[in-house]
Amino acid sequence: MEDGSREAVIWRNRALTLFDRVAVPVAVCDVYGDVLLANPAMAAECGTTPGRLRHRSRYEVSVRWEAPGGAERFGELTADPVSDTVEDTPALLVMLRVQGEREPHTDAPVHASPVEARILALLARGATTAKAAKETGLTTDGVAYHLRRLSARWGASNRTELVARAYALGVLASGVWPPGA
Template structure:
């Protein structure tokens, strides 16, 4: 009469215990093949994707969680190709079950029964929180000093010329421009000037460029003393 050997029975018992723990742990966890296809996911991981564990099977983990930097993924792929067995982390973002974009870190640990075997990936997700939407421009998107600097830049002034005309040092001008670049998420001075017109900081259709709060040459002429 055939039967399962004691060693085989022990293996089944421990496998069942591991699966029970896998399902009950609150941390989002999945097991993927070396190419990133989900083989097994626990309910916590499925909940982050707004679905059930069974529906995640076969999905590419990088389709579910978008990497912030593609180079991170390329380095991991190369390391796995060379059979390196380090722990790998990828910064990711994804649409949460409530529709709000979330961000966090995926940690991937290669695991296999033997050193020479092709590893699977034990993937754990660390949720850092919801990604805040970009801040809306304030009612006063630029101070009078910043608006004056932008008007001079729009007219083609160099940093040195702006410093002379505003009474600031060149470093002071650069400081104001850096603050504006951060506030408006502008990549360069050309984009700063364009944003200034779009936000109403500079008056459109006048030359030389002027801040919206400053009187233009036309205003001076139109209100001259008779």
């Protein structure tokens, strides 16, 4: 094994030994989604024991779940491959970034501010966060803020669902191209 690879493995192993001590929910999974290790924060967040946690994705995904006590929470789950050597089949290091709780659903009228509607129209056209930021004069963090608020308000778990809800709720007009607000 090359010295650079060996050093990388040593540092990765040291980081994994610390994962029990961090407050961020973290798990290591195999490529099939079976949890091999989970820190106490991950088990507590999911209201279960580490061995019963499962997720079958190797990408960053938006997730939502019912936390202990019944609150609906949402966040992003990221899975990264990790292994002791380059030859080994990698395990997955899974991290859950809890973003908050969903606002309770009400029958209040659907609303989107003019800025939110403009961002949704840009997303419907295929714009990235950076492109939407440039078009609206916001920062990328500002666009992400509006998207998180809309997702929480409408119960959308990802951007595709958010845009679909914007059409279904009449915020974006169906049958019109390009989408406009």
